[in-house]
Amino acid sequence: MTTKERILLRSLELFNEKGERHITTNHVAADLSISPGNLYYHYRSKQAIIYEIFTHYERLVEHYLQLPDRALSVQDEFDYLDSVFDGLWSYRFLHRDLYHYLDADPRLKTEYSQFTSRCLDRLEEIISSLEQSGILAFHPHSGSGNGASAAALKRTLALNVWLVVTNWMSFLVSSVEVAGGTLSIRHMKSGIHQALAIQEPYVTEAFAEEVARLASDYPDYRSLGSGTSKIVSRKAQASL
Amino acid sequence: MTTKERILLRSLELFNEKGERHITTNHVAADLSISPGNLYYHYRSKQAIIYEIFTHYERLVEHYLQLPDRALSVQDEFDYLDSVFDGLWSYRFLHRDLYHYLDADPRLKTEYSQFTSRCLDRLEEIISSLEQSGILAFHPHSGSGNGASAAALKRTLALNVWLVVTNWMSFLVSSVEVAGGTLSIRHMKSGIHQALAIQEPYVTEAFAEEVARLASDYPDYRSLGSGTSKIVSRKAQASL
Numbered sequence: 091m092t093t094k095e096r097i098l099l100r101s102l103e104l105f106n107e108k109g110e111r112h113i114t115t116n117h118v119a120a121d122l123s124i125s126p127g128n129l130y131y132h133y134r135s136k137q138a139i140i141y142e143i144f145t146h147y148e149r150l151v152e153h154y155l156q157l158p159d160r161a162l163s164v165q166d167e168f169d170y171l172d173s174v175f176d177g178l179w180s181y182r183f184l185h186r187d188l189y190h191y192l193d194a195d196p197r198l199k200t201e202y203s204q205f206t207s208r209c210l211d212r213l214e215e216i217i218s219s220l221e222q223s224g225i226l227a228f229h230p231h232s233g234s235g236n237g238a239s240a241a242a243l244k245r246t247l248a249l250n251v252w253l254v255v256t257n258w259m260s261f262l263v264s265s266v267e268v269a270g271g272t273l274s275i276r277h278m279k280s281g282i283h284q285a286l287a288i289q290e291p292y293v294t295e296a297f298a299e300e301v302a303r304l305a306s307d308y309p310d311y312r313s314l315g316s317g318t319s320k321i322v323s324r325k326a327q328a329s330l
Numbered sequence: 331m332t333t334k335e336r337i338l339l340r341s342l343e344l345f346n347e348k349g350e351r352h353i354t355t356n357h358v359a360a361d362l363s364i365s366p367g368n369l370y371y372h373y374r375s376k377q378a379i380i381y382e383i384f385t386h387y388e389r390l391v392e393h394y395l396q397l398p399d400r401a402l403s404v405q406d407e408f409d410y411l412d413s414v415f416d417g418l419w420s421y422r423f424l425h426r427d428l429y430h431y432l433d434a435d436p437r438l439k440t441e442y443s444q445f446t447s448r449c450l451d452r453l454e455e456i457i458s459s460l461e462q463s464g465i466l467a468f469h470p471h472s473g474s475g476n477g478a479s480a481a482a483l484k485r486t487l488a489l490n491v492w493l494v495v496t497n498w499m500s501f502l503v504s505s506v507e508v509a510g511g512t513l514s515i516r517h518m519k520s521g522i523h524q525a526l527a528i529q530e531p532y533v534t535e536a537f538a539e540e541v542a543r544l545a546s547d548y549p550d551y552r553s554l555g556s557g558t559s560k561i562v563s564r565k566a567q568a569s570l
Binding site for chain 1: 426427428429430432439442443446447482483485486487489490493494497498500501503504505506507523524527528531532550552
């Protein structure tokens with residue numbers, strides 16, 4: 091691993107563990123036993139490190155959201171959700187202060203907006219593929235007369251899933267007393283329960299049982315804190 | 331209006347218009363043509379002002395979410411959504427940097443967590459009342475076998491509505507290029523379209539037409555920016 095890669099990886103770990111506000115580039119340099127000048131040679135500022143971490147995060151999420159050359163299965167949908175929550179966990183400092191980072195860096199703001207747009211497109215494609223597999227079905231409310239097409243419904247659905255998933259960590263941090271005080275990936279993945287609930291009404295009869303069986307691994311966040319959970323991380327250790 | 335009330339109201343206006351980061355207590359004092367010492371007599375810090383604005387915001391939202399002594403109508407549901415988005419708009423600076431304020435003020439963090447909990451309880455009651463009126467119906471997926479009760483479903487639904495509503499402004503700010511560059515209450519209220527979509531699958535046949543008719547006033551955010559919208563603010567001017 092190059093020095094540059096070590097700086098990036100250790101910065102991410104320290105930001106996640108201690109909060110980005112409390113970590114300076116000097117802390118990172120000291121932690122890696124390199125000189126501040128050596129760090130400065132690779133990254134001119136903390137903002138430059140954050141920007142590069144963001145690009146890694148974006149690439150990881152876009153990698154997770156790729157569609158295979160075949161119809162999607164129920165398991166695929168769960169793998170998507172599980173992967174995205176692993177990604178959110180690995181880069182969790184980003185979403186705690188997202189709007190601050192975007193405000194501070196116009197280039198990041200532009201790229202994040204484009205990233206969101208691409209992710210929403212991808213989510214729509216995933217939903218459409220699940221529909222083609224017969225797992226989801228979209229019948230605009232008969233008699234509703236509002237002319238909402240199935241396409242519009244899928245777009246709205248994709249955005250609601252995105253809003254719930256990307257804001258789940260902040261909700262837990264701001265509003266939930268976590269037993270033991272430390273947020274874990276178990277808590278994080280309870281967000282999958284919330285995301286699944288948005289899609290649940292559209293699951294077809296034929297696949298309802300399979301969806302429910304896989305969903306039972308992701309309990310409501312209110313049930314966490316007592317006993318053990320079946321939630322385990324498959325990719326939480328993967329980082330840059 | 332007392333000097334204390336004028337300080338609070340003008341601070342809110344300035345925070346909303348120019349961003350809280352760019353406004354000091356000296357700016358507020360100068361704007362009101364009072365001395366910094368006079369402002370300091372009422373509020374020892376900007377944090378104290380923010381805290382008091384938060385308590386007003388919380389009281390306003392809880393006032394909006396009160397349940398009447400009768401079954402709810404479809405119009406009531408729309409009034410709830412419309413009111414809450416008016417409240418979010420009137421205090422919009424709060425949700426741009428919410429996590430920063432909560433981090434900076436432990437008292438606020440505790441109270442905000444309790445406020446969220448009360449709001450979620452209220453949302454569940456509203457959903458249950460709409461169910462009693464026959465507007466919504468919850469039938470856990472037949473054959474799903476996951477034992478999810480209708481009560482658990484309503485809880486999860488209430489939280490998803492909360493996540494979408496409270497994070498809507500941040501989504502628009504971070505990810506959407508708003509035509510003209512300035513976010514308006516028209517954009518803000520396009521979030522109602524998103525919130526309604528979460529409940530839509532549970533609307534009963536008997537009320538589908540009425541819901542769709544009222545919903546047509548709240549278009550998808552992607553359709554904004556061209557032409558005029560029917561969205562108007564009823565309470566946007568109301569503040570403290």
